[in-house]
Amino acid sequence: MNGISSTLKEEIKKSGDRKHKEKFKFIAAIIMTNIMVALLCFPMRETRIAPASSQKTIHTDYQMMVVPLNALITENNLTDLETPVSLISKDKKMVVEKAWLHESVKSENGITQFKIEINNREVVKVSEYVDTGMVAVPYVETKKLKVALKKGSKYEVSI
Numbered sequence: 001m002n003g004i005s006s007t008l009k010e011e012i013k014k015s016g017d018r019k020h021k022e023k024f025k026f027i028a029a030i031i032m033t034n035i036m037v038a039l040l041c042f043p044m045r046e047t048r049i050a051p052a053s054s055q056k057t058i059h060t061d062y063q064m065m066v067v068p069l070n071a072l073i074t075e076n077n078l079t080d081l082e083t084p085v086s087l088i089s090k091d092k093k094m095v096v097e098k099a100w101l102h103e104s105v106k107s108e109n110g111i112t113q114f115k116i117e118i119n120n121r122e123v124v125k126v127s128e129y130v131d132t133g134m135v136a137v138p139y140v141e142t143k144k145l146k147v148a149l150k151k152g153s154k155y156e157v158s159i
Helices: 008-041 075-079 120-129
Strands: 062-071 083-089 094-108 111-119 134-138
Touching (some): 062 120, 111 120
Antiparallel strands (some): 083 094, 094 111
């Protein structure tokens, strides 16, 4: 009897071992594919968001300038995307009613230079006051009030 002889008990044991091996391979394959999908979905590099100062909008008909100013605004206003300010000269004259303050560039001798957007029509006015100094204050929108005049009747009655 050179052939393979096995008993029924051995055949059942072999088929049971094969089932365990197949289950193990199946579970291992599921785990490995889930790990591969997870690695592909997660970004490998960190993406950096550009600083807020570079995301500030540039308005039409405005020109960017670097001007020495004393700013009477809070640091929170400087971190906003848009900071509207009014420029006032040292002798308390309104130079620019509305300008857009972006960021501070450098500070020398107690005077800080700021990047500021100024309307093209008012650039000449600003250049006149650069040497004397200006102050940036928060912009307040003013509404011009119409004065109601009392009008009399068109016809007068005389008795």
